[in-house]
Amino acid sequence: MHETNKSLKEKIAWYRRYHPVSSIILASVIVMGIIGLILSVIMNDIRIFQICYLAYPLLVFWLPMVPIAIKTHKRYYVIGAILPFILGAIIIVVDFICEFVNIDIIGLFISITKEMVGRNPVILALLIIGIVFGLFGLFAYFGLKTQRYTTWFLGGCVVGKIADDIHSTQDGYTERPHTYKMKHGSDIDLSHIDEFCKLLAKNFIIINWRCEEESVKMWITARRDMLTYLDVFYCGNLGSWIRMGKNGKITVFVSREDYKNIYREVTYHTLCRNIAEKFEQSFIEFANGNKENSIKILRGDGK
Known part of the structure; x- marks a missing residue:
């Protein structure tokens, strides 16, 4: 790799x-x-x-x-x-x-x-x-x-934690975003997604986010290199990101460099789908007022 x-x-x-x-x-x-x-x-x-x-x-x-x-x-x-x-x-x-x-x-x-x-x-x-x-x-x-979960942080954060639970290795990396349709969401208020991003940023799960016309794009914290945060924060075409739309669609992209930092190769589309599912679960908990559970899900300690 x-x-x-x-x-x-x-x-x-x-x-x-x-x-x-x-x-x-x-x-x-x-x-x-x-x-x-x-x-x-x-x-x-x-x-x-x-x-x-x-x-x-x-x-x-x-x-x-x-x-x-x-x-x-x-x-x-x-x-x-x-x-x-x-x-x-x-x-x-x-x-x-x-x-x-x-x-x-x-x-x-x-x-x-x-x-x-x-x-x-x-x-x-x-x-x-x-x-x-x-x-x-x-x-x-x-x-x-x-950080309450230093091991989680050093292990690659959301990307690394979710990759640990994937055993499929049939397909490697591909530079193609993966789109996932939320099972329990449609016509979502963008202001709710924005508040969700603030919670994630406060817990260093994402580095940055930007509100677009029909969606909110957020950049995932995926590496322990502090210098990388400068590049991802100021350059929108770098790093791994998630776009959550008001229509209930989640688009996930894992950058090549973040994928290479995973300890073992996993199926790319499975990784992206699992990341989308975790963010959906986390957002649902956030919408229900369970902020602590929302963070635990992305940390790997929730349901």
């Missing part, structure tokens, strides 16, 4: 295709960080270093995470996404006060950092990259800590 023996060029092309947003962010953070560090060393101007050290990673790396956190309506994700900006603002205010009283506290911190790692731009670049990814790692860690 997993493609191997790819050249470095092919791997880079693959990553850019399936990670268009995160690849640009990662490349820009690394390149601008290195340039800023080199300029700060050459020009002996720590202000250039400060801008790259504080402002740039926040703007290009953390800022895209804020809309995702806010749309989930999950308190811990919102706090985790906004906290670096609050800390950055505090540092700027403190630096302004220290500048006013002629104390360069950030410059002192940078000087100590340079003394610790030397004036080698490469080492300084690695340091800033380590700090940025360290903060991101903390965000991911505390995000996972808020």
Whole structure:
């Protein structure tokens, strides 16, 4: 199932295709960080270093995470996404006060950092990259800590859990959405589906959703790679998705990359049909006011 023996060029092309947003962010953070560090060393101007050290990673790396956190309506994700900006603002205010009283506290911190790692731009670049990814790692860690079902999350979420119960392997993957007609639904109010999506997003079952004219399209959380969420959230043609229509039809599509992350190959149309059935059961429970059961069904703990 997993493609191997790819050249470095092919791997880079693959990553850019399936990670268009995160690849640009990662490349820009690394390149601008290195340039800023080199300029700060050459020009002996720590202000250039400060801008790259504080402002740039926040703007290009953390800022895209804020809309995702806010749309989930999950308190811990919102706090985790906004906290670096609050800390950055505090540092700027403190630096302004220290500048006013002629104390360069950030410059002192940078000087100590340079003394610790030397004036080698490469080492300084690695340091800033380590700090940025360290903060991101903390965000991911505390995000996972808020999940009641970490094993479910690490196992591929809805797609992985449902695939575990499928034993048919006669047909492999196909890039064709599967349409399923709900047994107990027709002429559904789109506002009810929208409220259903809010509940799913709050429990991190879906990453994003969009209301269309006759349906609501939602993107499923299917992988534990936090960078993937950036790409799926901002690029509507990526990731696995479900479209639930007001006419009672559910269309399911599992992306090739999410399918490859399943631990074993299963029949694609069976996987899509089972996902649709689970979402139908979950929506019925939600419509009946049983929000807890609605989530349990998609977690694999319900009926």
